[in-house]
Amino acid sequence: MLLRIPALLSPTALAACRKLIDQADWADGKLTAGLQSARVKNNRQLPEDDVAANAARAIVIAALGKSALFMTGALPKKTYPPLFNRYDGAANAFGSHIDNAVRTSVVSGSWVRTDLSATLFLSDPASYDGGELVIEGSFGTQEVKLAAGDLILYPASSRHQVMPVTRGTRLACFFWIESMVREDARRQLLFDLDMAILSLRSAVPEGQPEPDEVVKLTGCYHNLLRMWADT
Numbered sequence: 001m002l003l004r005i006p007a008l009l010s011p012t013a014l015a016a017c018r019k020l021i022d023q024a025d026w027a028d029g030k031l032t033a034g035l036q037s038a039r040v041k042n043n044r045q046l047p048e049d050d051v052a053a054n055a056a057r058a059i060v061i062a063a064l065g066k067s068a069l070f071m072t073g074a075l076p077k078k079t080y081p082p083l084f085n086r087y088d089g090a091a092n093a094f095g096s097h098i099d100n101a102v103r104t105s106v107v108s109g110s111w112v113r114t115d116l117s118a119t120l121f122l123s124d125p126a127s128y129d130g131g132e133l134v135i136e137g138s139f140g141t142q143e144v145k146l147a148a149g150d151l152i153l154y155p156a157s158s159r160h161q162v163m164p165v166t167r168g169t170r171l172a173c174f175f176w177i178e179s180m181v182r183e184d185a186r187r188q189l190l191f192d193l194d195m196a197i198l199s200l201r202s203a204v205p206e207g208q209p210e211p212d213e214v215v216k217l218t219g220c221y222h223n224l225l226r227m228w229a230d231t
């Protein structure tokens with residue numbers, strides 16, 4: 001499933017993040033590329049142990065922890081410490097590839113199976129041309145170019161690319177999530193059920209018990225999660 005999380009970063013958090021990374025020391029994006037993706041990767045990244053990247057990463061991690069939509073959509077078990085990339089000038093695109101299945105970070109030293117890929121857009125889309133994240137899925141190809149502060153979650157099993165940036169600068173944060181529920185179809189089902197329950201619950205007047213059907217559906221959600229979750 002493709003899940004957009006609008007305004008993951010508040011305007012204040014976004015400004016703080018941009019202040020940290022705008023003047024940082026950008027390096028060749030091939031730093032973290034696998035053998036196949038290195039051939040098509042032409043962008044820049046902040047080194048994982050960069051001081052500015054560390055501070056900006058803390059802002060993103062705090063925002064993720066406060067996002068109910070991220071928690072219910074990703075059901076995160078482990079999150080790869082977020083990285084930052086930059087597309088502009090001669091280093092402006094990332095051709096079609098699939099992200100490595102398992103990654104280890106120099107920051108955390110721990111392995112993460114990449115069930116979900118995430119891109120957090122950090123530049124105003126009007127400030128650059130191109131730079132769409134193009135994701136191939138079973139229902140066709142999606143082009144994603146979101147407002148600064150918005151996050152997109154997509155299955156890491158999807159082939160994807162970043163189109164050439166022909167004007168301006170595209171800054172983004174990207175990372176991967178190992179989910180408690182490994183299969184995308186199961187996560188989708190749990191997410192749909194959770195959203196439907198929330199909607200039913202919101203219609204129950206304050207102070208009144210929830211109808212028996214809502215209690216039963218909530219039980220179904222938790223019992224499915226209990227069956228499928230690997231913590």
Ligand code: NI
Pocket residue numbers: 097098099160
């Ligand atoms: Ni990728």
